[in-house]
Amino acid sequence: MDKINFNDIEKIISQQTDKTKQKTPTQDFDIFLKKQIEQKQEKTHKSQVSSTPIELMELEAALRLNQNQDHIKIMDKIESSLNQWEKYSHNLSSGNLKESENTLTSILDNLSQIEDDLKNNNINSSEEVDNIVNELKIMALSERARLNRGDYT
DSSP states (O other): OOOOOOEEEEEEEEHHHHHHHHHHHHHHHHHHHHHHHHHHHHHHHHHHHHHHHHHHHHHHHHHHHHHHHHHHHHHHHHHHHHHHHHHHHHHHHHTHHHHHHHHHHHHHHHHHHHHHHHHHHTOOOHHHHHHHHHHHHHHHHHHHHHHHHHOOO
């Protein structure tokens, strides 16, 4: 078994402190910072050369934004129809059949307008949106038949 000598410990400690003195944290940071600046300058130089793809990407983004705005408008109209359904239900429960009929007509007009927007504006709607519009229209036509038949009088 080897004995640990006090002089050996002092040598090891002095060697480790010498290594840490050789590189200070500020030197490491300076090296890192220089590398980052060089990389940034390379990216900037490369981006100046390829401006055409960037313009195409901006155009693509603008087209996507326009399409998303069309979808938002459609969803707002669907939400408006759902709000009108609440109004219809309230009018019907309060016994105001004339106002219920007017609200139902407004719902049907709104749904027809949504269908026209989806067809005429070439908006790629999802199957779920089409299903929601169809369900609302079926419900509205069914309610109109009930009102005309006198189910609620």
